Amino acid sequence: MSSDTPGRIVTLDADAPDGGCPSPELYRRIEGRLGYPTDLFDTPGLLQGAILRSEHAHARLLRVDTSRARTMPGVRAVVTADDVPGLNRFGIVVRDQPVFCEDRVRYEGDAIAAVAADTLAQARAALAAIEVDYEPLSLVTDATTAEQQVPLHEGGNLLTQETFHRGDPEQAFAACAVVVEHDYRTPRQMHAFMETEGGIAIPDDAVGVHFRVGCQSGHRDAEQLADILALAPGQVTVEAMATGGAFGGKDELTVQPAAGILALKTGCPVMIHLDRFESCRAGMKRHPVTVRMTTGCDADGRLLAHRVEAVLDTGAYASLGPAVLENFLDHATAPLYRIGAYSVSGRLVYTNNGVCGAFRGFGGNQATFAVESQLDALARELNLCPRELRRINLRSVDEPGSRHQPVRWTAPPVEVLRQAQASPLWSPEKGSRGRWLTGTGMAMGAQGNGLGDGLPDAGGGRISLSREGRVRVEFGFSDYGQSIGEAITHSVCEVLGCQGSDVEVMLGHSRGPDSGPTSASRSSVLVHGVLNRMLPQWMEAVRRQAAELTGYPGDDLAHGPGGVFHQGRQVLSYRELAEHGRREAMVADASQDFPVAPDQDHPVGRYLQLQIATVARVRVDRLTGRVRVTDLHHITAAGRVIYPPGYLGQIEGAAVMGLGMTLTEDMPAEDGRLRRDNLDQYLIPTFHDAPAQRVDVLDGTPENDPFPVRGVGELGIEAVAPAITAAIEAATGVRIRTLPVEPGVLLTAIHAREVVS
Template sequence: MALNKTTSGGRWRIRPDGPEKVTGKLAYLTDMSRDGMLVGRVLRSPHPHAGIVSIHTEKAKRIPGVHAVITHADIPGMNRFGIVNPDQPVLCEDRVRYIGDAVAAVAAETPEIAAQALESIEVEYVVLPVVDDPVKAQTKQAPKLHPGGNVLHRNQYGYGEVTSGFAGCTHIVEETYLTPRQMHTYMETEGGLFIPEEGGRLTVYSPTQHGYKDRMQLARILGLPEFNIRVVSSPIGGSFGGKDELNVQPYGALLALVTGRPVKIHNSRWESVRAGLKRHPMRIAMKTGVDDSGRILAHQVSIVADTGAYATLGAEVLNFAIEHVTGPYRYDSVEVEGVSVYTNNGVSGEFRGFGGNQAIFALEGQMDRLAEKLGQDPWEFRLMNMRKPEDPGPLGQTIVRTDGAMQVWKSLAGSSMWLDRQDRITDNPWLRKGTGAAFVMHGSGLGFGIPDPAGGMLALAEDGKIEAIFGYEEFGQGLIATLELMLIEQFGFGTEDIRIVIGDTDLVPHSGSSTASRATSMMWKSLQKLRGPFLDRMLDEASKLLSLPTESLRVGTGGIWNRSGEHLLLTYGQLAQGVQEEIRFQTHFPFPASPTKRIGAHYLYTYSAVAVEVEVNVLTGRVKVLKQYHAVAAGPVMNPQGFLGQIEGGSGMAVGFALSEDSVMDSGVYLTRNLDTYMIPTYTDLNGEIEVHAIEDLPEDDEHGPRGVGEIGSVGVAPAIAAAVYHATGKRISKLPIDPESLQEVPDFLVKAVSRP
């Protein structure tokens, strides 16, 4: 279906959290405060690379109103963090590796006193050579940033004989693609409130996409049992992967425990820029060859990713990119290698698309260039080389079979945008129009061999509310609305019957991370497992209370009804008060993984085809996106409004990735400090027409339900824009964001005007 309010009918609902968000009444975690609260601040390195000779905090401690000044010597547990590879110091001991590295932290009564305390801390540095190029970082001459060297991770994959494959090619395309250091630019910067509780417990109110992982890491740092820490992780004012890793949590937690007072930390935008995660800049070199019919014989790829000073999930992002640089296509031979490299640049990490955006930009660029060499229509060329439903996945792994690739290809091929694409000349000689397309195959979940738990709980609370309890977080993606709609449609409950409980480690089970386009899929699967036992128990207890057979009863809005739905016989509140034992069921299971034992290989894929129409002003070189068409094969749509919001939101981030966003660095120093120089798309850039075609069909034997769409809307737009720019101007794009100067030219009418005597 084409998603809009009209076609979605009664399923288009006001989000439960919508009114409070749009009126400003919702209290985000960084809005919170407590009586007696102190202000926390972090002292960060002014150098991208330096040795620490000494740290003197005496002056800062003597300032009235300063309650704590801490350094690495004050950390009771492990002075490192990182979800998978804990290599980043909480507070640096002997060396700083980027300008966001933390050296000390203070807690004071006011922001002004905290700032004064930071200025009073004396740190003696010895400036060291800066490693700011991931290619040069691999040379023998480069300073070693970590004990194991400057290579975080290498991976490779291949099959067939690439050398002989290229020897048999009629046409070969070689190109190197460069992608930028994109910033998440969430409206709510990193922060939180940290409260010491009775009995030595600590409550953490701080935005994150995985409260249980935060709790695990904080326990290691603080030297506390995990059950002594409560993490409340929702609601969040945007994340997109940027708050998946710890940020301010260690400092707020340490200061709260040292002072015995609540401590609040909230990063300024500059603090967020210098210390926050970014999308991995990548250099992707590709060589791809075809025979005279257009069949791809050989595909060779080399990826260099700049992970910055510390690992975060750099290895996993590289693995994902390696998996996705072959995409939804068939090849006779493939050779892919990649390396993720430490530098003194800002830390790169998890970001919506997780390496797929960079990979698909390069891959789709190759497809367009090959089609041109052959003189073929670029979309027909993709059809000729499209993988079949029964084919293995990109890494040779077993995957769940769907017809998604062909479905989205046909959808775009039949769309009015593609059928009606016109010549690039417009009525204005300095404006050119063009249309381009891209094809995406994107994996969901964390991949084989990576712990990926899922599950949830349903309970009838004492007050009669049906509680849906999940360990996920709401950060704008519409999770609460989606869960509510599933409970209404699949169980028969009413809106007023439901209470959603999420994002609190004291209350929720371990449902896994709210990442990797997995949450909706796993909520759906959990409810499928819970529905039968939960409803059967409710009807069985109601049968006892009413002295009626269970087959004469059904659940519905407000409570238990007779089978025909004519009479409400028992409210949920009455049922809750009447049962002898609590009605509560829990399920726990892993995200489905491929039986092929290759680390990171995915099992479930979402497919998408994207067409974009652009207008290029050749006087200024500026590109404006006029229209977008997204065909998305992701199974049943659980929440039409949320589905559309994810595709539109992801595409907006992709427009910035393609046209304007780059956290520019020079010698390890950010030249971009705020949103006045970091250009994210505004309403005027994103007010073009967007049509989304949701393809809901799945094979009859499919048991996995809806696939995730949280990322796929962001993946195909940049290569489609690049193709559209080529259609408009005849100029190929291999580097993002697109440089306007590269598109500037003098139109013929101006040449004639200037040359006229």
């Protein structure tokens, strides 16, 4: 793409003709016929499992006595650390989290033992009968001083630190006309998927275990579980079932280790389903970030220097923390803007405050909140329009990225900004007087696809013809509601010229193709690439079979609705092909590495980049400081839209999740105790909290672009928070830098300004 291609702008509407019929999957979901992993009560011989969690955030475990629990009615097995057959550790990046704690607990949800019983009530009763003696240890609760506190792991509480450098920041700061420095804080947000963590483990005939669970990477989980259960990799099967939401929170193992051990011990299928109280206490959260940012520019508003010092609280165990830190720092370099010199550093520390890991945005949105707020602060100092300050500093598509890596945008950043500037939300809201203060603000964000930084990142798929004559497409990705099945069906239909009912998508089976994790907005890119490779092969194979069966030359045959066509007439249906053809000859598979920049030995950052500009309009209650977001207008540049309702739903859903993080959502920790335990205290947005939203797509990718499709699962959350706080500032004159926005703090500031004026 050259820099003068502005791209085409389209407003997404779910009504836009998408050329297909709705997936049968939607009907199954509405009618309650889709079985989720925690709905599998009809599994024969199913036992119920429950996990004993630590009462202390940090303590030595002196004694765990399960003798009384074992004699309780209905109890089939009680297991502790002594019963872990293999490695008593798990973790995607660092295997530092025990399945069951041996001699020490490090957070309030740490697992100590588990019970399988005939009923859940019996399992719970048995948990209560397990005697545990603790010797409380001093707590590490403040991330910023964690390194000076008692070490939670060998090697101390600094899990990792990283710094990205560019130029000479000190010199650059000296040349700045204006420098702003502010501290920002973001909350410990909870995923709050509607289906809490759960699933079943079924011992199978081959002395292995079959898991039917909600998770995000069947293959990777199978590897970890084999190590824990001391089984050969082939003895563990993970079926990543359609699950009731994940958002990163089911990326790490959840109930699987305990369920697997109990299943092996009892020889029966075991279900573990955390209730909401347990999920709140034990489940993953978003990393809270404390960051000081110092940013300077010259008198014309050109950014010259930028310094970032951040601390991320990963809680008791690493999980994906190191990768989150990397992505945070990547976003903290302000990927959209040219900055001459920066020093961006962050520390990831252990504390006793729960466990943090992957969560949509993955550290990036926390950084963008601070970066965009800094730009607004500079604009204010310079008395410059914040949009103008951005325009001056935005990169062009021909420039390298902020870490000097080659990047591939789908539209020029200035064009995204121009569209945001033209938003109707900037015109004053009618009739906004009395108790409501209204304001409009905006922010931008960039987001990369893929695991990045040269990490191994490949994915594959397979296509075949089922016995029933349907085009079976298999990927290893999990379905947690992100419409990936629909997107695959659409792409296949487009190429084959067939109907949705001809296609059957199978996802998330560890025996199927390995597509890598369902995370980092990587699935859509890989699906597109892999389908492009394997569909032509498969079509060729099918035509060859059809030629054998019909006698027509293969070159004269074409794919069409329901089967193979000759001169516009169907000569074989897929069903007939499946019955009479050799099905084993009609299989194709492919895999590919995630696209990285060409000619780079050690890729840094992300090559495929997306952008969003979010314009927010708010009403602030002058009486109470409560904020209501009335409108969000997103301009997205994320490549070609494959499945419009899916794209729209991802942006809208992520944006409301970001709205929740901005206004109400936090899981505060006090003395290592998470203070909110259910959905009456941890408040996510309701229907009436959701604003009117408009999603525009700006796409400048040329027809022959090799990577025209990007993943949009995380893009919508990127710029919401700073857009809302900018709008609040426009309404009230008060800039909030700690999320979620505390109405009392805002009110106090509003009140103080009134008193002055």
